[in-house]
Amino acid sequence: MATATLTSKGQMTLPKSVRDELKIGPGDKIDFVKKDGEYVLKPRTARIADLVRVLGIPPVARALTVEEMDKAIEDELAEDDERIRAGR
Structure with missing residues (x-):
């Protein structure tokens, strides 16, 4: 399991393993989707x-x-x- 820590400014760094698996990098957008009381991270694809x-x-x-x-x-x-x- 990967873990991230929230800073006092409300920011966090996604662990490299998560970034690699989601195939995301600097500047990419991520949607936080609420599902069954939990949040799921989904990379935003270009429309x-x-x-x-x-x-x-x-x-x-x-x-x-x-x-x-x-x-x-x-x-x-x-x-x-x-x-x-x-x-x-």
């Missing part, structure tokens, strides 16, 4: 919204329809085909 923000992709006002997705794929394939035929 799609976080990745979109980091990549600088502007938010979409609405979801695309299947037809719009099909058209976008068709357009990309046509561009690829044109590029390949032109030898680029």
